[in-house]
Amino acid sequence: MNVAGLDIGSLTTKVVVIEDDTIASSGVIPSGEEAESTAREALAQVSMRAHIDSNGDLYIVSTGIGGKSISFAQQQKSITTCLARGISRLFPTARLLIDMGAESITIVKLNERGRVSDWLGHDKCAAGTGIFLQQMAKLMQMPLEEMAKISLNAKSPAEISSTCAVFAESEVISHVHRDPPTPREDIVAGIYSSLVSRVMALAKRVGIEKDVAVSGGVALNIGLLTTLEKELGFKILVPEQPQLVAALGAAIIAGENIDR
Amino acid sequence: MKATGKNSIESILRACRLIMKMGQGTADMSPSRTMYYKMLIKYFSSLLQAKENGDFIAAHTVFFPAEVIYAMDLVPMHTETTTWMTALFTGECSDILAAGSSLGMASEICTPHRGLAGAFAIGALPRPDVMLWSNMVCDNTAKSGELVMELCDCPGFFIDRPFKDSQYEVNYLVGELQDLVKFLEDKSGRKMNWDKLSVIVARMDKQIELIRQINELRKSVPTPFRATGFLELLSVDYLFPGQPEAIEYLETLLAELSEMVKKGEGAVSRERFRVMSLFIPPMYLIAFLEKISQEYGAVSVIEPFFTFWGEGRLDPAHPLESVAKKSYMIPEMRMYRPMDDLALDAIVDCAQQYKVDGAIFYADVGCRHSCATIKLFKDSLNRIDIPMLTLDCDVVDPTITSEEEFREKLERFFELLEER
Helix, strand or coil: CEEEEEEECCCEEEEEEEECCEEEEEEEEECCCCHHHHHHHHHHHHHHHCCCCCCCCEEEEEEECCHHHCCCCCEECCHHHHHHHHHHHHCCCCCEEEEECCCCEEEEEECCCCCEEEEEEECCCCCCCHHHHHHHHHHHCCCHHHHHHHHCCCCCCCCCCCCCHHHHHHHHHHHHCCCCCCCHHHHHHHHHHHHHHHHHHHHHHHCCCCCEEEECHHHHCHHHHHHHHHHHCCCCECCCCHHHHHHHHHHHHHHHHHHC | CCCCCCCHHHHHHHHHHHHHHHHCCCCCCCHHHHHHHHHHHHHHHHHHHHHHHCCCEEEECCCCCHHHHHHCCCEEEEHHHHHHHHHHHHCCCHHHHHHHHHCCCCCCCCHHHHHHHHHHHCCCCCCCCEEEEECCCCHHHHHHHHHHHHHHCCCEEEECCCCCCCHHHHHHHHHHHHHHHHHHHHHHCCCCCHHHHHHHHHHHHHHHHHHHHHHHHHCCCCCCCCCCCHHHHHHHHHHCCCCHHHHHHHHHHHHHHHHHHHHCCCCCCCCCEEEEEECCCCHHHHHHHHHHHHHHCEEEEECCCCCCCCCCCCCCCCHHHHHHHHHHHCHHHHCCCCCCHHHHHHHHHHHHHCCCCEEEEEEECCCHHHHCCHHHHHHHHHHCCCCEEEEEECCCCCCCCCHHHHHHHHHHHHHHHHHC
């Protein structure tokens, strides 16, 4: 039997289908208003690519913010468990995972078996999340990719508040309208520094231990990863498709369940 | 401020009567639980009728030695417990919290204290004849009394209880208690009944022994005591120190739990996770916590700050000294004493003795003192490979965290325990 993992996020829905212990297909589509129908659509698209019948014999584990609402999934698992499984498959030496999603940051500490030994989430404020970065990109009037690129040329990152998304927005506006205005690359680097300082505060509370890996859509941002590595003082492990880690973990758990 | 508040005492009484009525004849309403609610009804009825009966109300903060109040036949009013019971039984206390804010109390001040000040300000609690308070356990407690005195225009007495616990400090505290007796005699016109105090101390000693015996039974696998049952033990300690009904309740509970252990019965149908509970869960989520405990087979087996009494016995021949010594044996003092290796080792030892799988720290965001200890306890437990979940919450204010948020985090934690 083939297995699939579904990660229903607030912005995107991710699917990974595993066949014979290898990833047969995967995909990311924007989350719709109804988690169930988006999940069905995502699963159908991904299954078609892998030439698998999505209505057929498929064991599914769902996770993420909307994971519980997927009635056709055989099991629901928490995002922390799925992240741990997914990242351990990709990087067995990872002992700390920093997951940066659209609306939350989760730090997962892993034991030598790749299981969760502790975790800490930041879910009270949008500061430091993917949505925060999107807002900042809108404010800076440039796409996220360009932001990432120009941040690498920053000379003196601007000071941006890390405690509140709304305050951060006002600070960025004030930098833009300063006379002379703060260079754009310094503002962007400041935004990344503020996000990283939030991540670091959480990671320190759990305990930073090598190797450190990242996941989530925000981990696609090269500028941010460079700032994070500078702050950590060492290289971090970055999956090719960081946004798929939880869906991969869910699919792995699905596989374990049918093997039992 | 105008006296506009709903009467908190009446709300608590109504809720207790309703719970008893609804539980009548069900397995959930055991004889000990029935007794517990009858005790609450008695306590709060005396308070409600005190003025009518010409009784003298002595309001007091947490850990204030109520034995002295009982020995003088005064009517005690445990202020913080009354506030959190309002939240527990009525599901919300926005009116008294808002009234506390109107007095200028910041949202960072712990809600039982903000709430109690608000409750007095709007007349939701009866005006006490005296306000008694101490520096046990925190700066909020130490300051609360002065505010209540001002709001209720009543005299008050503050006990300065030393931080450390050598004989020198105990002697000092005995001196403070002697002054308290003089103060109460002067204000109430009643004399201290020293024989009665000795009897109360003897009963309090028995009460502590009974809780120790109950704890022994809770070590059994499966554990027989309900997940949130410890809140009943806590209320009995707070409201009925050395009272005959407390002994009767604890003896009945002990017999019930012994019977369950003999039969191999547990508090939950399938015990999967044995949990150590640290600090106070949100009162408005107690029913939910009981439900999720059954759902996941997760049950609190020990609460070092509530049910795990420090070593020592009380001596009725030296009642005031015993009352002073008791203040250092109170379970909560594990958190509010010098946080040395001894204190931390006791928690680790406790976790091992009770075969704990994981710990849950209910981090009351308004309690700076308890939140400052989170990392110390977490690190100590992690050293023996016991994970600890920290849940940000507020003991009475439902706007800080929701049931959904609690469920999500608890489910993740139970998954973590299962994976191990």
